[in-house]
Amino acid sequence: MVNKSSIELTAKEFDTFYILARHPKQVFTRNQLLERIWGRADYIDPGTVTVHIRRLREKIESDASSPKHIITVWGVGYKFEP
Structure with a gap:
C-alpha cells in the first residue's frame, strides 16, 4: 500500500522490491539483481534492471525523481531504505 492505496506490481517489479526490502540497506549490483x-544474467541487458527500478519507484515513491526508499548507490547499484 502506498498512501493507504493498493498498488499493482508486475511479477518482476514484485521480485525486485522483495529482494531489496528483504535486505534493507544492502547494496545490490545490477548483475546481482x-x-x-x-x-x-549473461543474455539480458543490465539496463533492464534500471527500467524496472524506475517503474517501481513511480509506483511506490511519493516523488520518483527524489526517491526515499529505493536508493541508487552511484557506481554500484541499488538499496532499500525503510
Missing part, C-alpha cells in the same frame, strides 16, 4: 530475478 539480474541473476536473482531472471536467472542467468
Whole structure:
C-alpha cells in the first residue's frame, strides 16, 4: 500500500522490491539483481534492471525523481531504505 492505496506490481517489479526490502540497506549490483530475478544474467541487458527500478519507484515513491526508499548507490547499484 502506498498512501493507504493498493498498488499493482508486475511479477518482476514484485521480485525486485522483495529482494531489496528483504535486505534493507544492502547494496545490490545490477548483475546481482539480474541473476536473482531472471536467472542467468549473461543474455539480458543490465539496463533492464534500471527500467524496472524506475517503474517501481513511480509506483511506490511519493516523488520518483527524489526517491526515499529505493536508493541508487552511484557506481554500484541499488538499496532499500525503510
